[in-house]
Amino acid sequence: MRVLPHLALLDQAFYLPSPNYDSRSKPDHLGLIVIHGISLPPRQFSGDGVLQLFTNQLNPKADPYYQTIAHLRVSAHLFIRRDGSLIQFVPFDQRAWHAGVSNYHGQAACNDFSIGIELEGSDDTPYTASQYQALAAAIKALWQAYPQLPRHAVTGHSDIAPGRKTDPGAYFNWQALQRLLQQPLIR
Numbered sequence: 001m002r003v004l005p006h007l008a009l010l011d012q013a014f015y016l017p018s019p020n021y022d023s024r025s026k027p028d029h030l031g032l033i034v035i036h037g038i039s040l041p042p043r044q045f046s047g048d049g050v051l052q053l054f055t056n057q058l059n060p061k062a063d064p065y066y067q068t069i070a071h072l073r074v075s076a077h078l079f080i081r082r083d084g085s086l087i088q089f090v091p092f093d094q095r096a097w098h099a100g101v102s103n104y105h106g107q108a109a110c111n112d113f114s115i116g117i118e119l120e121g122s123d124d125t126p127y128t129a130s131q132y133q134a135l136a137a138a139i140k141a142l143w144q145a146y147p148q149l150p151r152h153a154v155t156g157h158s159d160i161a162p163g164r165k166t167d168p169g170a171y172f173n174w175q176a177l178q179r180l181l182q183q184p185l186i187r
Contacts, residue, residue, distance in 0.1 A: 003145035008091035018089035020075035037167035084130030123169030136180035
């Protein structure tokens, strides 16, 4: 797996462009990877709700929960399904709208300098081995393409927006991810 430098896209991801992004004020200032968890409707997997949300196609009549979020204009760079398949919504050199009001070690507005990766899941459901494998491979590809990304700067949405966000949740296994990241780069 690798990032195609001229496109800022992951070569093994299906690209589904989101309109919810803008230019980074400092394109070379990448300093953080943020891990999220999402499922739409909540706790239901394998549907198209997340794809529809990130592309402004969510039908508020399709589910009662959608009525509360259909107005949102959000995105992420990557979405990793339960089976490990990857969907990219925003090129890495652009600012995806994933973090909201956020702060990482005194730096506010994390969207400005981070890459957002959403895992299909919920706070109270374990993530799959396929997701951890795909996540680790994606992170390694990002480290290789963007050497300025610090190796230690991988965090959860809950860590940059405490009290407001809880994802990726208590079932996210940080130790499993760390073990996979210590393995050699996969090309």
